[in-house]
Amino acid sequence: MKQITIVTESRRGLTADIAGLLAEEGINIETLDAEEVEGADVVTLTVDRYNRALAALRDGGYPAVTEDAMLVRIEDEPGALAKVAVRFKEADIPVRSIRIIRRRNGFGIVAISTERTEAAKELVRDLLIAE
Amino acid sequence: MLVTPYPLAPRGVFHYIVIQVNDSFLTEATSETVSLAPADRERLDRFYEHVVAQADTFVGYPCAGDFDYSELHRFLAFPLNNVGDPFDQCTYHLHTRAFEQEVLTWFAELMHAPDDEWWGYVTNGGTEGNLYGLYLARELYPEGMVYYSQDTHYSVSKNLRLLRMPHIMIRSRENGEIDYEDLRETLRIHRDVPPILFANIGTTMKEGHDDIGRFQAILRELAIPAHYIHCDAALCGMTLPFIPGAPVFDFRAGIDSLSISGHKFIGSPIPCGVVLARKAAVDRIARSIEYVGTLDTTITGSRNAIAPLYLWYAIRRWSREGFIARITTCLERADYTVQSFRQIGIEAWRNPHAITVVIPKPPTAVLEKWQIAVHEDCGHILVMPHITRAKIDELVADIVAARKEAA
Numbered sequence: 433m434k435q436i437t438i439v440t441e442s443r444r445g446l447t448a449d450i451a452g453l454l455a456e457e458g459i460n461i462e463t464l465d466a467e468e469v470e471g472a473d474v475v476t477l478t479v480d481r482y483n484r485a486l487a488a489l490r491d492g493g494y495p496a497v498t499e500d501a502m503l504v505r506i507e508d509e510p511g512a513l514a515k516v517a518v519r520f521k522e523a524d525i526p527v528r529s530i531r532i533i534r535r536r537n538g539f540g541i542v543a544i545s546t547e548r549t550e551a552a553k554e555l556v557r558d559l560l561i562a563e
Numbered sequence: 564m565l566v567t568p569y570p571l572a573p574r575g576v577f578h579y580i581v582i583q584v585n586d587s588f589l590t591e592a593t594s595e596t597v598s599l600a601p602a603d604r605e606r607l608d609r610f611y612e613h614v615v616a617q618a619d620t621f622v623g624y625p626c627a628g629d630f631d632y633s634e635l636h637r638f639l640a641f642p643l644n645n646v647g648d649p650f651d652q653c654t655y656h657l658h659t660r661a662f663e664q665e666v667l668t669w670f671a672e673l674m675h676a677p678d679d680e681w682w683g684y685v686t687n688g689g690t691e692g693n694l695y696g697l698y699l700a701r702e703l704y705p706e707g708m709v710y711y712s713q714d715t716h717y718s719v720s721k722n723l724r725l726l727r728m729p730h731i732m733i734r735s736r737e738n739g740e741i742d743y744e745d746l747r748e749t750l751r752i753h754r755d756v757p758p759i760l761f762a763n764i765g766t767t768m769k770e771g772h773d774d775i776g777r778f779q780a781i782l783r784e785l786a787i788p789a790h791y792i793h794c795d796a797a798l799c800g801m802t803l804p805f806i807p808g809a810p811v812f813d814f815r816a817g818i819d820s821l822s823i824s825g826h827k828f829i830g831s832p833i834p835c836g837v838v839l840a841r842k843a844a845v846d847r848i849a850r851s852i853e854y855v856g857t858l859d860t861t862i863t864g865s866r867n868a869i870a871p872l873y874l875w876y877a878i879r880r881w882s883r884e885g886f887i888a889r890i891t892t893c894l895e896r897a898d899y900t901v902q903s904f905r906q907i908g909i910e911a912w913r914n915p916h917a918i919t920v921v922i923p924k925p926p927t928a929v930l931e932k933w934q935i936a937v938h939e940d941c942g943h944i945l946v947m948p949h950i951t952r953a954k955i956d957e958l959v960a961d962i963v964a965a966r967k968e969a970a
Contacts, residue, residue: 511749530732
């Protein structure tokens with residue numbers, strides 16, 4: 433089951449809005465979890481029609497992260513991301529991309545994509561959001 | 564039905580031979596005998612009215628709207644095409660390569676590219692120029708890592724994915740410029756991997772300028788000799804060179820390639836731009852692709868031949884003095900814009916040498932009328948040459964009215 437994660441401004445009714453949006457497109461939600469991380473809502477869901485859901489979320493203005501990337505929470509300060517990157521380097525796990533999703537309240541949420549997702553998750557388990 | 568182009572084009576009308584295979588006969592149809600249905604004409608007329616109306620509130624995007632290329636309209640009657648390398652010979656004679664070469668030479672001089680050591684072409688816009696720069700970097704440093712700031716245009720992520728280049732996003736400062744400390748620390752960790760630095764010379768939302776001098780200082784400090792620097796100078800490639808005291812970002816600063824848009828500060832009805840790179844680097848990748856039996860150096864094969872005419876016309880018409888006057892006026896009006904917003908209690912600001920005025924996200928009613936780009940909690944006004952003081956006054960009055968309504 434493929435997973436989609438949405439990081440957006442924390443607000444009431446967000447999960448209902450997402451569920452409504454996907455329902456309009458005829459997409460069934462298999463699982464849905466939400467947690468608040470430093471003022472942001474991180475919504476993790478699995479659906480029956482993955483690509484259709486990604487397109488619907490994009491069109492609805494919800495920034496969606498695919499399961500190829502993992503989300504971590506780091507302090508928003510110079511060099512913080514570099515400290516995470518060094519873990520992958522020392523473990524010899526090639527990084528495909530490191531992308532800042534959001535910075536707020538002194539913390540950042542970052543999407544990381546590597547060649548070996550499971551091994552990479554082990555390396556940054558202490559920082560992971562929405563496993 | 565097969566349609567093949569008929570050789571010459573008398574009176575600017577391009578003829579086609581229409582071969583109707585089913586009926587086994589040949590007939591000749593021209594644009595004089597085949598015309599649009601009245602309903603289609605009406606649709607075009609309605610669309611024209613829509614475009615005229617929308618152009619009146621076009622204040623949030625970096626595209627000048629004060630151009631007049633009517634002298635060039637006659638060339639639209641021909642299938643012009645600058646296929647392939649603009650400096651190569653071509654058997655397709657309906658092209659504007661001589662004009663394209665003049666345009667490129669003008670930009671190369673403006674960007675202080677070393678004589679006879681540069682190469683470039685007229686692109687379909689900034690994204691293609693950035694794609695070319697990144698492609699060149701990847702061919703030179705296949706194992707390289709791309710670093711770019713959080714405020715970089717979204718199309719760069721798309722390009723990196725297309726080219727399958729590993730990349731790390733670096734924090735931005737509040738003004739949109741890259742965070743040099745974050746860059747330094749990240750480079751320090753990956754110093755054994757050639758860095759490909761993607762510099763923004765004018766970020767999309769705040770027109771922040773990355774400092775190439777600081778890039779070079781960090782590379783020297785970390786003793787990283789093998790590196791590549793590409794500049795995305797979509798808007799500011801045509802503003803900063805004409806502003807006294809503006810930061811240097813061009814080939815004098817040791818960059819390897821840059822991309823400038825033609826439809827932004829210059830203004831054009833067709834998206835276009837220019838990419839310039841060091842010739843030695845281009846020659847190296849040209850050699851590397853010989854095995855595929857082509858030395859095609861441009862991203863696309865068929866290329867827009869009208870855009871070089873527009874750019875040539877604009878730079879001949881304005882000249883450097885004209886562009887200096889143009890940017891000076893825009894900077895004065897940008898100052899006026901900041902003051903006008905501040906007078907009504909809105910905290911507007913702009914970066915030094917920038918014509919982008921950043922404001923808090925305007926009320927919905929204002930966004931419904933005015934074309935203003937917003938990102939998270941801020942919006943921006945691009946004080947392009949067609950934005951007059953009267954237009955700013957009208958926008959400010961609408962914001963005041965919307966706030967009163969909301970209160």
